[in-house]
Amino acid sequence: QKEVEQNSGPLSVPEGAIASLNCTYSDRGSQSFFWYRQYSGKSPELIMFIYSNGDKEDGRFTAQLNKASQYVSLLIRDSQPSDSATYLCAVNPDALTGANNLFFGTGTRLTVIP
Amino acid sequence: KAGVTQTPRYLIKTRGQQVTLSCSPISGHRSVSWYQQTPGQGLQFLFEYFSETQRNKGNFPGRFSGRQFSNSRSEMNVSTLELGDSALYLCASATGAAYNEQFFGPGTRLTVL
Numbered sequence: 001q002k003e004v005e006q007n008s009g010p011l012s013v014p015e016g017a018i019a020s021l022n023c024t025y026s027d028r029g030s031q032s033f034f035w036y037r038q039y040s041g042k043s044p045e046l047i048m049f050i051y052s053n054g055d056k057e058d059g060r061f062t063a064q065l066n067k068a069s070q071y072v073s074l075l076i077r078d079s080q081p082s083d084s085a086t087y088l089c090a091v092n093p094d095a096l097t098g099a100n101n102l103f104f105g106t107g108t109r110l111t112v113i114p
Numbered sequence: 115k116a117g118v119t120q121t122p123r124y125l126i127k128t129r130g131q132q133v134t135l136s137c138s139p140i141s142g143h144r145s146v147s148w149y150q151q152t153p154g155q156g157l158q159f160l161f162e163y164f165s166e167t168q169r170n171k172g173n174f175p176g177r178f179s180g181r182q183f184s185n186s187r188s189e190m191n192v193s194t195l196e197l198g199d200s201a202l203y204l205c206a207s208a209t210g211a212a213y214n215e216q217f218f219g220p221g222t223r224l225t226v227l
Contacts, residue, residue, distance in 0.1 A: 032213050043204055043218045044157070051213050088157065094170070095213045100147045100206065101170040102216060104157040 002027040006089050006105035014113050019076040021108050023089030026070070032095035033065055033072045034102065036088040044088055048074060051095060079112045086110070116141065118207045118219030126225045132193040135222045137205030139186050145169075145210035146188040148180060151202040151221075163188050164210045192224075200226045 003026040013019045021035070032051040036044035048063040050056045050072065056063045062075040072091075076083055086109045090102040119138045127133050139146050147170075148160040159172040163182035180190040192199055202223050206216040 034216070036218075043202075043221045046215060046217055049215045090157075098145070098164070098210045098212050098214060099170055100145050100162050100208045100210075100214065100216050101159045101172065102147070102149075102157075102206075103159070106156045 002030070002091070002093060002103045004089055004091055004103050004105040006087075006108050008106055009109040010111055011108055012111045012113055013079050015079060015081060017079050017112075019079045019083065019110055019112070021074040021076075021087050021089075021110065023072045023074075023105055024070055025072070025089075025091045025103075027091065027093050027103075028067075028070060030067075030070075030091040030093050032092040033063070034088075034090040034092070035061075035063060035072075035074045036090060037083075038086045038088055038107065040086075047087075076110075079110075081112045081114050084110060084112050118205060118217055120203075120205050120219040120222050122222060123220065124223045124225075126227065127195050128227050129195055129197060131195050132191065133195060133224060135190045135192075135203055135205075135224075137188045137190070137207075137219060139188070139205075139207030140217060143207040143209050144186050145208040145214070145216075146182060146186065147206045147208070147216065148188070148190050149204045149206065150174070151204060152200075157204070160190070195226045197226050200224060 147162040
C-alpha cells in the first residue's frame with residue numbers, strides 16, 4: 001500500500017509569514033515528488049517538483065526532500081492571501097521509467113490571513 | 115503553449131448510463147493519465163496511456179476504461195454508471211520521459227443522478 005500522509009489542517013498563517021507544509025510517504029522506493037496547489041472548484045496546479053535529496057527553490061517556494069526519513073516539505077515565504085488553497089503532496093514510485101501514476105495525500109488547507 | 119484541455123466540462127447522467135470523457139494533452143506530450151477526485155477518497159489514479167498503450171492501471175473496476183489515439187488524445191469511458199461515480203475526473207499530461215512532470219487539465223465534473 002503506497003500511502004501519502006499530510007496534515008489536513010487548516011493551517012493559518014498571517015500575511016508575510018512563512019507557511020510550512022509537510023508530507024510523509026510509506027513507499028521507500030518512491031522516486032519523484034510533487035506539490036500541487038488546488039483552489040476550490042479548480043484543478044491542481046503544479047507548484048514544485050523534486051527528485052533529489054535536499055532543497056529546491058523557485059521564487060517564494062522551497063521544496064525539501066529527505067528520502068532517508070521519507071519526508072518532503074514545502075515552504076512558502078512571504079505568504080500572500082492568494083496562496084490560500086489546498087496543497088496536495090504526490091509521489092511517483094515509477095519516475096525512472098517515465099511512468100506517471102501518482103499517489104496523492106489528502107491535502108493541507110492553507111489560509112493566509114491579511 | 116496551449117495547456118491540457120478536457121471536454122465536456124460538466125456532465126449530468128443517470129444511473130446505468132455510460133459516459134465518454136475526452137482529453138487533449140499538451141502538444142508533444144505522449145503520456146496521459148486519468149484521475150478521479152471525490153471529497154471522500156481524494157485524488158485517485160485510474161490509468162495511464164503512453165503511445166496508445168495502457169502503461170499503468172489503478173484499483174478501479176472494469177467499468178472504467180480508456181484509450182489513446184495516435185495524436186495522443188485520450189478518452190475515458192465509464193459504463194453502467196453508479197451514484198458513487200459522481201466526481202471530478204482529471205486528465206494529466208506529461209512527456210513520458212524519466213522524471214517528467216504532470217500537468218492537469220481543468221477536469222470534467224460528472225454528476226450521476
